[in-house]
Amino acid sequence: MTRLDLDLMAELASRRWQAIDPLLPAASGWALGCGAQLAVGGPDRGLAAAGSCGHWTAESGSLDLIEGAAQRFRLTPYITGPDVLAALDTLLSRWRDHLATVPEAAGEDTAAVICWPSRDVAGVRALVAHGLAPLGVIAARSASRRPAVVADCPPGVRIRRATPGDLDVAVRMAMEVVRFDAYFGGVIERPGYAEALRAELARLLGEPDSWTWLAERDGDPVGLLIAERPEAAGWIAPRTCESPVAYLLALYVVPAEREAGVGAALTGQLHRTAALAKVSVILLQYEQVNPLAVPFWGCQGYRPLWSTWEARPARMLR
Ligand SMILES: CC(C)(COP(=O)(O)OP(=O)(O)OC[C@H]1O[C@@H](n2cnc3c(N)ncnc32)[C@H](O)[C@@H]1OP(=O)(O)O)[C@@H](O)C(=O)NCCC(=O)NCCS
Known part of the structure; x- marks a missing residue:
């Protein structure tokens, strides 16, 4: 040939x-x-x-x-x-x-x-x-199909943009996502990973207006969302015909605060920001049998695009 x-x-x-x-x-x-x-x-x-x-x-x-x-x-x-x-x-x-x-x-x-x-x-x-x-x-959420909706925070919870001073908590919560995903066989926690993640998150948090938000109750962190703007999401953009593409890297809510709307409020924050930046589609990855992620992402308007x-x-x- x-x-x-x-x-x-x-x-x-x-x-x-x-x-x-x-x-x-x-x-x-x-x-x-x-x-x-x-x-x-x-x-x-x-x-x-x-x-x-x-x-x-x-x-x-x-x-x-x-x-x-x-x-x-x-x-x-x-x-x-x-x-x-x-x-x-x-x-x-x-x-x-x-x-x-x-x-x-x-x-x-x-x-x-x-x-x-x-x-x-x-x-x-x-x-x-x-x-x-x-x-x-x-999974993909197309802006043309689902307009961004404002999801209220549960009472007492406040969302703010994360800063370089939040690096420790960001690494801790992102590692919790990795550990949870590791139950399902796709993700493998490797020695030295926390250090590599720390360097990557330090870079992300150091960007002006990074797309990383913390949810706090009385000043204590209870949730984290990390996303890449289109400029940083070029590595996954070829997976779809729409553009610009943003990438939702990680979402975590502490167990005691789950199923109360914190995850939806953090996701709504990203959706609003992405809509203002004229993002056409947001991509993310989850494990096929993650029992928390599968129903959650469906409710937030994401649907499977590619299966590995x-x-x-x-x-x-x-
Ligand atoms: C996935 C996760 C972030 C969801 O956060 P959360 O704060 O519990 O989610 P919310 O309370 O905002 O849920 C919003 C909606 O999603 C749906 N939902 C959330 N969890 C659900 C569950 N376990 N079963 C069914 N529906 C669920 C509900 O419809 C809910 O809407 P409702 O309040 O009208 O019922 C949280 O479970 C988590 O941190 N899991 C561990 C880490 C993880 O798996 N991260 C995602 C990796 S891709």
């Missing part, structure tokens, strides 16, 4: 996805990978599917390390054939056979990862059949 064929394949596949979910992005061309030939023939000697496999290793001490395995093998699938289930099934078999030839994929701290549009339900049975588990969700399916370690891909 020539590079032109591959780019065309990517474009056709992305058109199919955009017809399923209008928030999905247009193709940005074929994703460059390790070069393995992962192609599935279709009718009339055309292609029904093709895939690009990227090999990624986390740098030691990087924040990405908590989001999963230290070595990740990521398949970018392009499906054009009419029988999506059969095409994806064969593509996943080719990917499994490819990974079996990659010595590093046999390690323990590895994962085979595929990001699949949440609404492309036609392929899901193939993902399950190949031993992949749905761990994370990238993983086999851990990578050799568990069937």
Whole structure:
């Protein structure tokens, strides 16, 4: 296949996805990978599917390390054939056979990862059949669909912008989110993570008018929301066709204050600020089985856009 064929394949596949979910992005061309030939023939000697496999290793001490395995093998699938289930099934078999030839994929701290549009339900049975588990969700809240609403704080609670002086409490609460998410298998708390997080939060809090807010009761912190403005959210913006994109990095409410409206009030604060900044869509990530996050984000107007399916370690891909 020539590079032109591959780019065309990517474009056709992305058109199919955009017809399923209008928030999905247009193709940005074929994703460059390790070069393995992962192609599935279709009718009339055309292609029904093709895939690009990227090999990624986390740098030691990087924040990405908590989001999963230290070595990740990521398949970018392009499906054009009419029988999506059969095409994806064969593509996943080719990917499994490819990974079996990659010595590093046999390690323990590895994962085979595929990001699949949440609404492309036609392929899901193939993902399950190949031993992949749905761990994370990238969810979206489009400003055009849900105008920002003002959610009142519960009595006695006040929201204010966080400052560099709040670094300790911000790190403590952000670590609580990581620890809670670690129950669900997707997130892994790594040694040294708190230090890396501290450096990142110091940077965020040091920005003028950072999109980070604290909820306080009688001066005591009871909740925290951290978000990235569009200028900082470019890393995830290609996941949707809308722009500008903001990213909601973390939300935490102390257990004694939950289910009283603190989380909704903090989220409302971000929604109002984002609306003033003409943000078109806010993205965030949650764990597929986080029992607190799933109903909460649904109520706040977020819905699944991409689901991350993983086999851990990578050799568990069937
Ligand atoms: C998720 C979290 C921030 C929610 O904060 P909260 O202050 O409890 O949420 P709120 O009280 O503002 O809830 C707002 C709405 O969400 C819904 N909701 C919240 N928690 C819910 C739950 N456990 N079950 C069902 N609905 C729930 C309710 O509809 C509620 O509206 P209502 O007051 O009209 O009933 C909090 O549970 C938390 O800190 N969890 C641990 C960390 C975490 O999971 N963070 C998110 C990671 S992505």
